[in-house]
Amino acid sequence: MKPVPRPHDLLWGFIPEQLPTTAPQWAFAAVASGEPVVVRRAEGKPGVVAVGIRGHGREERFGTWMALDRIVRSLSPEQLVSAIKSYPADLPALKALIWAKPCLDATGLVWGVTGSAGFQLATGIRTLHADSDLDLLMRAPAPLSRSQALALLNKLDKAPCRLDIQLETPQGGIALREWAQSSHRVLLKRASGACLVTDPWHLVEIAA
Structure with a gap:
């Protein structure tokens, strides 16, 4: 049985005929060229997964659905880490990726590359530019304290560019930067929608 796609996974096999008119x-052009789609958070029907299609500009993003039986290949954010060594670090985001790797590895958490950097590592298509942030994902199956988050963020903020890191908890995704702050509640992104919570690992108190 194939693993169920998770948010930020890249999927190949989407064809133009699957797009709505x-x-x-x-x-249509992006799909026809064979580019992968990225899994997004949304509740759907059995047998399909919510995906997003990237265009050439930040404003070109389109959400749709992909049949699971159409997937011919997939790459998770953590699988892209192995591509770092072989990719030329000619932009701040890529330099930051190489710089941050030892620090991220030292956490003992599984981590990976998402966003434009992940797309470029996976496809070779140049989607990064000189002012791009670096988007990362860290899998946090067990609670990470706010003090641990702050200590990690203080180290990573010395990177050559701004790092946008998302912690993936069993309940959904939160921003590491937000969790490291003193705010009582944080925004948790789930398939059912975003909500404010006090504990993103245990949904005891959910605020409207």
Whole structure:
């Protein structure tokens, strides 16, 4: 049995015929060129997964659905870490990725590359630019204290560019930067929608 795709996984096998007729033309072009789609958070029907299609600009993003039986290949954010060594670090985000790797490895948590950097590592298509942030994901199956989050963030903030790190808990995703702050509640991103919570590992108190 194939593993169930998770948010931020890249999937290949999507074809133009799966797009609704109302999709923008750039989305048809991206799919026709064989580019992967990225798994997004959304509740769907059995047999399909919510995905997003990237265009050339930040404003070109289109959400749709992909049949699970159409997937021919997938890459998770953590699988992209192995591509770091072979990729030229010619931009701040890529330099930051190499710089941050020892620190991230030292946490003992599984981590990976998402966003534009992940897409570029996976496809070779140049999606990063000189001002790009570096998007990362850290899998945190067990609670990470706020003091641990702050200590890690203080180290990573010395990177050559801004790092946008998401902690993936069993309940959903939260921003490491937000969890490291003193705010009582944090925004938890789930398939059912975003909500404010006091403990993103145990949903005892959920605020509207």
